[in-house]
Amino acid sequence: MSSSSTAQRSGPVVLITGCSTGFGRELSLVALDRNYRVIATARRLETLADLQIAGADTLQLDVTAPPNELATFAEKAWKIHGQIDILINNAGYLLGGAIEEGTPSEVQAQYNTNLFGLLNTTNAFLPYLRNRKAGLIVNISSQGGCLNMAGAGLYCSTKAAVDSLSDCWSRELKEFGVKCVSIQPGMFRTAVSQSSNLHRGSNRIPFYTLPDTVISEYLKATNTEKGDPAKASVKIFDFIEANVKEGGVLPLRLPLGEDAFALLKQFYEERLAEMEKFKEWSLGTDFD
Numbered sequence: 001m002s003s004s005s006t007a008q009r010s011g012p013v014v015l016i017t018g019c020s021t022g023f024g025r026e027l028s029l030v031a032l033d034r035n036y037r038v039i040a041t042a043r044r045l046e047t048l049a050d051l052q053i054a055g056a057d058t059l060q061l062d063v064t065a066p067p068n069e070l071a072t073f074a075e076k077a078w079k080i081h082g083q084i085d086i087l088i089n090n091a092g093y094l095l096g097g098a099i100e101e102g103t104p105s106e107v108q109a110q111y112n113t114n115l116f117g118l119l120n121t122t123n124a125f126l127p128y129l130r131n132r133k134a135g136l137i138v139n140i141s142s143q144g145g146c147l148n149m150a151g152a153g154l155y156c157s158t159k160a161a162v163d164s165l166s167d168c169w170s171r172e173l174k175e176f177g178v179k180c181v182s183i184q185p186g187m188f189r190t191a192v193s194q195s196s197n198l199h200r201g202s203n204r205i206p207f208y209t210l211p212d213t214v215i216s217e218y219l220k221a222t223n224t225e226k227g228d229p230a231k232a233s234v235k236i237f238d239f240i241e242a243n244v245k246e247g248g249v250l251p252l253r254l255p256l257g258e259d260a261f262a263l264l265k266q267f268y269e270e271r272l273a274e275m276e277k278f279k280e281w282s283l284g285t286d287f288d
Helices: 022-033 045-054 067-081 104-132 153-172 210-220 229-243 258-277
Strands: 013-016 037-042 057-060 086-089 094-096 135-140 178-185 198-200 253-256
Touching: 013 022, 013 067, 022 037, 022 045, 022 229, 037 045, 037 067, 045 057, 057 067, 067 104, 086 104, 094 104, 094 153, 094 210, 104 135, 104 153, 104 178, 135 153, 135 229, 153 178, 153 253, 178 258, 229 253, 253 258
Parallel strands: 013 037, 013 086, 037 057, 086 135, 094 198, 135 178, 178 253
Antiparallel strands: none
């Protein structure tokens, strides 16, 4: 499981889910370059062979496993170094199409991976983090958690829930010295649009045109996205190292990427303007 170079490392211990491709892989490489002790995980262990050679510990992990199996996994992972300083929940995929086009089993699978898998994996580690009174949880969400794009509604709804969980964890875990932040990436040149990471709802309904257009444009843009996942991964660790310290204050959510920052800023400004526009309908409901 461990390579000989792992034992020579002395930096913080970071466990990352979904390391076979994309952000998970890039985050692992950046952490290794900074002398972190990395525990890289994926559903298929063979996809992590190069990370193991580079110095990572590698473990098989299916985040959709039952909670009792995840508890066993957490115990095994914790024992590797006797601690985990940073848990990065990255595993996930995109279910595309109109919301109505997702079959019940497809919807359940989307939520099992993107939301319940993240929730159950985090819960498996929380007893250790609480007892140690230290640690950071980094949840890789998406700008879609706020933007709620047509054609990706089910995916976006899971990310909105991830943002909400992260907000609550940041408050609930504060008394234990455990921090939590939700990272909201924009469009990055990762493997999300590849067949293994992009699923299309199979209950196709020809009356929907907007979701088809959105997905078509998304696929056309594959490999032309301006976002560099390697640079983003460096930025994430720079952010962690600059802000996670004794007394340091983290934002609840961090937009990642020029597009995400601009679009999310616009989103919040429009919501505030909308609230003011319809203010008269919101007020006047208290007892006299």
